[in-house]
Structure formats: structure tokens, C-alpha cells
Amino acid sequence: MSELDTSAPLVVAENLGRNFPTRHGLLGRAHDVWAVRDVSLTIARGETVGIVGESGCGKSTLGRMMMGLDLPTTGSMSFDGRDLSALSNPEMRKLSRRMQMVFQDPFGSLDPRRSIGAQIADGLRTHNIVPGSEVKAEVARLLEQVGLPTSAAQRRPHEFSGGQRQRIAVARALSTRPDFIVADEPVSALDVSIQAQVVNLLEDLRRDLDLAMLFISHDLHVVRHLCTRIVVMYLGRIVEEGPAEKVFGSPAHPYTRALLAATPSLHPGDGSDGDRILKGELPSPANPPSGCPFRTRCPIAEEACARAVPPLDPVGEGWNVRCIKGGPVTPATAQEVHA
């Protein structure tokens, strides 16, 4: 155990890839469908890494692999120095105490038939976090920690609103005292005012418990608010990664720029956005374009882009971009927001 070594990254993903081969017809040839390709990522204690991308970019698959819920086809995933694919089932179950997940749908992530107290206690009992006689008190403490009354333990999920359920899900994730939390779109299904409650809660917990967090979302504003480092994904690959202020302040990849321009803002520009709205849609992962995956929708694509997948090149300290024409550009709208 390297509990004392806080500088070493807690979670290390190396060249992760996940293939979901599909077969057309009974005798058809299996067709490769890569949901995630060549993703390398490290997360240190107390750090929140945001993964941004649209549906189908592989961000949820990546989250599941980092949790050990899904095994990568290529590459390796290690947690606190231990390779997840080399672990036996009982070992994996033991390690999973330290990694927990918060899901998107607060209505689907809780068992409708059991009281929430029982569901939070599951983690405590499975991993013997506290002696049996103290389980009740610990559940009450966890509920208080996420801002719910302790009387909530006896009730069942349908008696709570979406925001409250998401707090319950967070309490359940915290029950095993994890070091690493994967939050897969935890606020996307919530109302704006409730979103803020949950975002603030996650922020407090990260600070108080020194958690490493992988925050998956398609909402750029939330990610920007919560995360120290941002990873932008497109069609299974990382297209840009770096410090939050750099990636959102002066995005280096044309896709990041387009994503920022497409995000509605309370202070919209003068309506000249029209040109910056991306044309077309995400290509099918079963049949990705040659070379740069983004070139079919890219406003600055040229012939060279079709030749090879561009490497993930550094453009600054801890800031990489996968584009042969990329470079920091300060968008007009970003300036307006700051002004």
C-alpha cells in the first residue's frame, strides 16, 4: 500500500481500448467497433478530472473500465499500483471498496424495493467498515454528510425527489470510504437549482475527503466549474487534455472550440454563432473516418488530416492536443463570459 505517497497518481490508465465486435447475420464476419481507443489518463488524490464529449464518444465506457466494471480490450488499468485485470474476483471485490460510482439517472440507480438505509448499509456490511452494532449510526452520519435528515433511512427511494436521490446515491458511494469516485453525468438529469446543490456537495466532499474524482459530463459549464483538469473525447479518442483554464480559455482543438461555441450561454453573442455551429453528426464508431476522426466535421480540415491519426502532441505544460493544425485560440465568446 502506498497510502503515504500522495504525489504518485492513484489511478493510472494506459492505452486503454475497448472493442465491442458486432456480427451481422449468423455467418457474417465480426466487425470491430472501438468504443474507446488509446486512452491514457492519470488521476491523483484530491484531483477532479472532467471528461467531456457527446454521446457515443466513449466517455461512459471509459468510466466503467476505470471502475473495473468492464475489462479493456487493450492497455491496462491500475489502481494504487495494482493492475485490475490481474486481480481475481474476490480480490477485485475487495479492492472495489476503494472505488465507487455515482450514476446519471437518480431514478434508476437506487433499488426501488429496499429502504435507502438498507442500501447504504450494504457497503458497510460487505466490507465490514464498522461493527454490526454501529451500522445504524454510520448510516445516519452518512445521510447527514450529504445533507439529508437521518429519518430518511427508513423510507424508500420513490419518496424522494431527484436531487435527494442523487444525494442518497452519493451517500451510498461514500459508505465504503472510497479514495476514487467515478461520477457519470451525476447532474444531467437534475433541475438547474438542484444541480447546483449536488455540484456543491461533490465539491465539498472532494475537498474534505481528499477524493480522486472522474467527472463525466456533456455540460461544459459544470465541468469547468468543478474540474481541475479536462479531457475532451471524440469518437473514442482523447482529442484534447489539459488544465481547465487552458482548455476552456484558449482551446487548441477545433472540436473543443466547436463544443464551446455550441453550448448555450446566458449571455449569447451577437448571433454570428451561425458559422461556428458544427455541420453533420458524429460518424458511426463502426465505420470511423480515416485519419483524424474529427476531419469530416472539422471547419479547418485539409487533405493531410485524412492520412493518419494525428498524435497527441503537447502544446503546453500538461496540455496535449490531437490535431496537426491545432493551437491555442481565444474564442470571442469566452472573452465575453469573462468580461
Place this chain on the structure above:
Amino acid sequence: MSRSTRKLILPGTIAALIVATVLLAPLLPLQDVRGMDIPNRFAGPSAGHWLGQDDFGRDVLSRLIWGGRASLFIAVGSAIFAAIIGTALGLLGGYFRGAVELVTVRAAEIILCLPPLLLALLVVTILGAGTWPLVLALTILYTPNYTRVVYAATQQVRGLDFVTAQRSMGTHPMKILVRTILPNVLPPLLVQMSLVVASAMVIESGLSFLGLGVVPPTPSWGLMIRSARGAMEVAPLLLVWPSLALAGTILTFNLLCDRLQSALDPRAVTAGGALWLRPRSAAAKKPATPVEADADAPLLEIRDMSIAVRDMELVRRVSLTVRPGETVALVGESGSGKTLTGLAMTGLLPDTLRVTGGTAHYTTREGKAVDLAKLDEEGIRALRGDEVSMVFQDAAAALNPVLRIGEQVAEAIRAHHDLEGDALQTRVVELLRHVGIPDPEQRVRAYPHELSGGQRQRAMIAVAVANNPRLLIADEPTTALDPTIQAQILQLFAQLKRDTPGMGMIFVTHDLAVVAEIADRVTVMYAGEVVEEGPVAEVFERPRHPYTAALIASVPEGGAERLTAIPGSVPSPRQMPSGCRFAPRCAFATERCTANPPKAEHPAPGRVTRCFHWETVT
């Protein structure tokens, strides 16, 4: 006691009575089941023999009760054994898949290939007739039914987040199966159980009737029916008793399992009752006589409209005005009543909801004024899709999956115009091109599932604008879409507005940023009421209601260190605060706010707020 538990009483009592009678048979003062009385064969009901005597002069009542013992034991016993084995196989196969599935589910399915009666005959022939061989035969027969039901339900449940949560928590798979999955597959299991008990009783009767089940002279309902059949002409009543017992017991079990299923479901929503018992919403409406509208009348003017379900008010005194060419955003959180307000304008409110007050004056193409809230179904159908049309949130659900999209657009046109053949086809292609579907000549033949999410949304917009509506109601049309696709669809709406200058639009959304992008005016709703209204730029610049202010502050935009969260949650319609509905969550609330609901104030021309403290709100 909840309503669903109360509903258990009736079938529960009957079932308990039946079971008790049958169990207590040895203690009841019954006549001897085997005591023959040949001289009195086929005697009708008498004081000594309440249900009469059979072909050997035996007492029918005692044979019925003792016979129930055999029939029920065999049917319920085999149903339970089969349920236990079948559920175990289905759970294992459905959860682990792969090789486990092969040896459990697929193996059990082989039994389904054999004709059921033949299988039962085979077992009984090998083991000889009698109660236990019959139980075994029926158990084998019914196990695959349970396996299949549980297998299907398990597959559905295993992918749900709460199961994944258990896995990620490191719970042992067997524990997940028993603790998490089993309770969630119970409802279909109970239904299956009631079907199996009924069917097992019938098969038991059948086999006994054939002489392969219970051995005479031990009574069983099947045997009784068999012997009564021979004497049908002489004593028809003899056939009635066992048949009644059989049918009554089966019905009771079906009812019991049905009710048990809804009682066990914690989310149980007690339905609105039979369709014909619901209040007829159409009956309350009188056909409105159209009157000439003023020349400068707005396109739509809703005044003090309320919507209620039974006596619960979901929308209270909402007022809203849409002028030609104007886009009004209706903003609010879930449960604010924004969608209901939109639905009421197209007469598409769910059956149980009714507009209980207020008016919604709409000015038609011909310059007539009609009240949408009072229009009968026929009147509103003439307007719907033609003058007023709607775009829904979930295009995948709103489009018919088995019709080509061209056909669906054509349908919308044909509902209001006499267009046929090539002219219709040309118009459909033109519409699809107008909403930005690439290659429309080919895509008219596509089914909804062949289109991407963004394309489907475009197709639905094409259906909505097919007849150049004058009022377009869009209910969260971009919420389910990705950012870059959402931007495309918002751009499409902006373009539609430019192309049809007279069209008014109500844009229902919860996303304030989208409002800022698309709308001219904004109406903010909270807990069924309009709390603020005004031009978008002004409202966002200087909100005059604490709720609007808090909503804007809670958007994670800009560099705020910490987001402003609104404490608490929206009150339920059953427990609305008596004063201002936002008061319990409001930072500005004083005693005055909790005492009386605030009246509408007008801070500036064209702006409305419903707050006592509007002057101090920033």
C-alpha cells in the same frame, strides 16, 4: 392501510377460507367420503346431504371438500416447487449468461418442446398414478415457464444502475441475485404463479379424468367431474358443483396474485379506475361560438388558466400572451406546470386532467377568436396540427416506429389538406429539405430508427410545421440532444421563425441558457404559478423575483467560486404553502410572504412579478 393493501382483503379472505376448509376437512362434521348409499344414488340436495348424493350415493359436499384437498395440494404444491426451481435457473442463467445460461435456461426450454399432456402422461405411466407422481409431472412441466419469465426479467434488471452499483460496491454475485434482483423480478413471477396454479388445476382434473391422476375412490375435483359426466342427463347438478369449485378457486388465486403484485410494488400508482367511470371531460365543454377578434389581438392570450386533477390544482391562474412572430419561453423546473400549460393549448392533456378555470383566446387565420380552453374535441382537432402544433421532447417516442418518416409527414398534411399523389410527395420532400434533413428524396423512405437523434428531431419538426402552423409549441425539443446537435436544432428554430414571420412560438424548457439564445420574452413558472414575466434581456439583466434571480445564479457560468443553490425542493401539489409558494426556499421571505400570496406587480412596462419584495431583489 394503503389502498393496494386494502384491495388484498377480499381475495385474501376467500383464499384463506378455501384453504382453511380444505385443511380442516378431517375435523369438520362431514359425512364419510366413501360411505355408499346405493338406494339414494343421484338424490338431490337434502338436509342430510346439502349438495345431494352422487352415483354411488356418496355425500357430494364432503367429497367436494376432500377432493379440494387433493386438487389444491397438487396444483399449489407443483406451482411452488416449479417456481423455486424455475426461478433459480432463470436467475442464474439471466445474470451470468454464457455457459451458465446454456445449462439452465436453454436446458429447461427443451421441456417446452414436448407436448405438455404427453409429458405428464409419460411421467405418470413410468411412476404409476397417484398424488406424488402427478406433483412431479406438473413440476417438470411448469419449471420452464418460470425459468423463461424470470430469465427475461433478470436480463432487464441486471443492466440497471442499481445492480451495477451493487457490483461496483464489491457485493458477492450470489448476494446480488438474492437481495437485489430477486425482489425486482417478483411481480412477473407472481403473475406466472397465478397462471400456473390455475393451469395445474385444470391439468390435474384432466389427468384424473383420464384416470391417470388421483386414484379412486380418493376424491378429487377432476374425478368428480369425470364421474358426473357419465350421469349428466340424470343429475346435471353433480357436474355443476366441482366445476364451480374449480372455477371459483382459480379466479380467487388469479385475483390474489394480481392484487399481491400491486401491493408489493412500492411505487404502486393506483390507476384512475375504469375508463368509463372517469369524469367525461368533453361533457363539461360546450362548443364555443367563434367571434370576430380585434384587429390587433395577440395570437394567443391565456388569462388565469388553472388545470387540476380531481381536486388537486397543478397549474394555478396562469396568464401568458404570445403575439404573432414572437417567441415566448416558458421556463421552470420539473413539476412547475410548464408542460401542462403547453399541452392544454393543443387539447392533449392526459385524461384525468382538466382545465378548471380561465380562458385561452386564440386568434385564427380567419381572424376569429376561439377559446382553446373551452373548445370541444372536434373543434380543437380542426386547429391541432393546422394552426396550433406541437414538437415533443423525445422524438424517438413521438414518431411512429413502423411508419416511414415521409408517410408521417404526409399524414399530417392530409389531415388538413386535400393533397394527393405527386403534389403531396413534392411537398413532403420540400418540408424535409426545409428542416435540414440531408438527401430528402431518399430519406422519405427511412424509418425513424434509421435516423440519428438530431435527424429524428428534424423529422418531427417537419411534421409539426407541415401545415404552416401559426402557433408552434415546442416542449423541451433540445433537452435530450448533445450540445453540437442542440445548437443545430436551435439554429433550425431560428431559421423557421425568419422564414415564417407571423408564426408565434411557445418554447418550453428548463435551460435558461437556451432561453437566452432563442426567446424574445420569458415566463418563469414555479410550482404551477407564473412568478415572473418580461423581455428576456431585461429579466436576465435584472430579475425581479427571487426565484428567477436564484435560477440565474445557479447556472455554473462565469467564475463564481461556489454555485448558488436553492435550498430544499419544489413543494408537492398536495402541500402547497398557503402564502407565496416560493417562500419556504426564499432568502427574502418575511412573515408577510407566508401569510398571503403576493399579487402581480408591474415593475416596468411589459414586466410582471409576483413578489412582495420585488424592489429589493437583485
